[in-house]
Amino acid sequence: MGSTSLRSRRWRWASLLGATALAVTVGGALAGPAGAAGANVDFATHCIPPAVAGIPPIDGTTTASVSVDNTSPKVGDMVTVTYTVVTPAASNPTDIALPADIMTPTGKVALGGAQTGDVTVAGPKKNPPVAGKAAFPSFSMTGTFTVTKAGQITLSPGDYNIHTSYILELDTPCTVTDPPAPASETLTATDGTPANTRAISLGSASGDPGAAVTVSGSDFTPGATVTLAGRAGAGQTADTATVTADAQGAFSGSLVVNDTSTTGIVAYEGGSWSADKGAGPAAYVVNDNTPVPPGSQKLTTTVKAGTLSMSQAGDTVALTGVDFGQGGASTGSLRTVTVKDFRGGPAGWSLTGKVTDFTGPGAKIDAGRLSWTPACATKPGSPSTCTAGSTGAVGGAGATLAQTADGTVTGGEFTVDAGLSLDVPAFTPPGSYSGVLTLTLT
Incomplete structure (x- = not known):
């Protein structure tokens, strides 16, 4: 991603485009979802x-x-x-x-x-x-x-x-x-x-x-x-x-x-x-004031800089259920995230995520028990190359899901995925538990 000073100098485009609800059921069926312009x-x-x-x-x-x-x-x-x-x-x-x-x-x-x-x-x-x-x-x-x-x-x-x-x-x-x-x-x-x-x-x-x-x-x-x-x-x-x-x-x-x-x-x-x-x-x-020669026509065009944006293939993930008394890994897959970087210029980007505690019937599962295995793919022809974050805990403090480095020319389209695994304690009370995973693109 480059040195800290490079990151500190890059153009930052921050957009919080939504959250993904993660749900797990202990001892029962799978659960469903938990639920800048200036003034004139x-x-x-x-x-x-x-x-x-x-x-x-x-x-x-x-x-x-x-x-x-x-x-x-x-x-x-x-x-x-x-x-x-x-x-x-x-x-x-x-x-x-x-x-x-x-x-x-x-x-x-x-x-x-x-x-x-x-x-x-x-x-x-x-x-x-x-x-x-x-x-x-x-x-x-x-x-x-x-x-x-x-x-x-x-x-x-x-x-x-x-x-x-x-x-x-x-x-x-x-x-x-x-x-x-x-x-x-x-x-x-x-x-x-x-x-x-x-x-x-x-x-x-x-x-x-x-x-x-x-x-x-x-x-x-x-x-x-x-x-x-x-x-x-x-x-x-x-x-x-x-x-x-x-x-x-x-x-x-x-x-x-x-x-x-x-x-x-x-x-x-x-x-x-x-x-x-x-x-x-x-x-x-x-100011381009070059005179047009006789019999000639001056042609001009403009390449407009775009934005850094992301979209999600959905906002709900149902993790697999686990048994009371046994607990273990409740797994699923992150809804695919598409990142489009059409800004031009030298700045890369970083996609991070953090998750809340999973709350249920009178109990909770700590956010630190959710881990992920990130994956990232780059669309052919993109100037930048996407790098997946490290496998490990997500937690409330957050972790990097994917990123691209600063460079002379950057941009492109990228798809980001991750395998999810929630380590459910063995004697967690039966019921549905849900937490919210928030993704931030900068």
């Missing part, structure tokens, strides 16, 4: 239309929301943030109708509470057609940050920019009039394994090819040489620069970004990218 907020916004529009600044109201993939992370976890502008304050500043897929949004999300700072976010070049003078449509932007402090962390929508690439390359920057805007989402972070707390922020989330972006960093090794580099998905581009961290481990440097496929910027110590010696990626978009 409004805030005053000051938008500056492109000079070519010849109109004054727009003071209006933006409606937006911020959501995260994990509202209960640990210190060291990487959290994915989605900033959705539901109703922009600005509109198409010209009488010219804008065609589809010419808008590229970028912005920032403000952190408050236990951890402060800004998260840079960027969205795809995607939009429906916009009529002349009509309101801009809703759009979403994503970015990531690493949790460095335990406690409640608030997330508020911040400044955003709408870049349009049609006839002219134009920007409509919109700033929060009275920052910070109201908090849209709150997460509660808990203490975790000491983490790599290196962090970077960008002076801008977008720029034209050849433009320089300011990269600021903190918590790097004092005096270390730090490489600034562009990233295109999981790979590094040819755009690099070096800076030296000061006595406090901070730096501020400039990176010239030429590659139009750039999706983010990283900073790292050493000869090559390493998650335990680096920070980022911070979202960054290069």
Whole structure:
């Protein structure tokens, strides 16, 4: 699964998709079953239309929301943030109708509470057609940050920019009039394994090819040489620069970004990218303003990042019955779990389970008596390879059922199964006993 520091840096996507009821009967017949989006907020916004529009600044109201993939992370976890502008304050500043897929949004999300700072976010070049003078449509932007402090962390929508690439390359920057805007989402972070707390922020989330972006960093090794580099998905581009961290481990440097496929910027110590010696990626978009040659047509497409999810083939398992006075192994099979990892990027995943005590007629069977034998299969063509957890007790503390490692490119489809065995004491009172096995995907 990689080192602890690698795990602490990976993107965590936590989803509790359900539980499986496990039932066993002592001395009788088999038993049956026992039985995160942020809020929209409004805030005053000051938008500056492109000079070519010849109109004054727009003071209006933006409606937006911020959501995260994990509202209960640990210190060291990487959290994915989605900033959705539901109703922009600005509109198409010209009488010219804008065609589809010419808008590229970028912005920032403000952190408050236990951890402060800004998260840079960027969205795809995607939009429906916009009529002349009509309101801009809703759009979403994503970015990531690493949790460095335990406690409640608030997330508020911040400044955003709408870049349009049609006839002219134009920007409509919109700033929060009275920052910070109201908090849209709150997460509660808990203490975790000491983490790599290196962090970077960008002076801008977008720029034209050849433009320089300011990269600021903190918590790097004092005096270390730090490489600034562009990233295109999981790979590094040819755009690099070096800076030296000061006595406090901070730096501020400039990176010239030429590659139009750039999706983010990283900073790292050493000869090559390493998650335990680096920070980022911070979202960054290069405005592709390459002119189309006469007689040619420019074709574009977007590969959309998906999610990490799981589904179960059922939520009830009936274990075999045992006899009073003899007890022994009550066995069965976990309902097959299907994991789909369509996120892209370097993060692996882990599927864990924990079980409650089995309760029955005036008695209980301790959770620690349930053990499993995990198995995991990888669908052909998947970049990652699934590894089954170890055979052994599940218990209330939990155990790993299956996992994939972090890597340069990860993802795929996987099926997870397990043989189950409950060690029932010999003179457990007759009756039906049931417990709940909860599976968590992170």
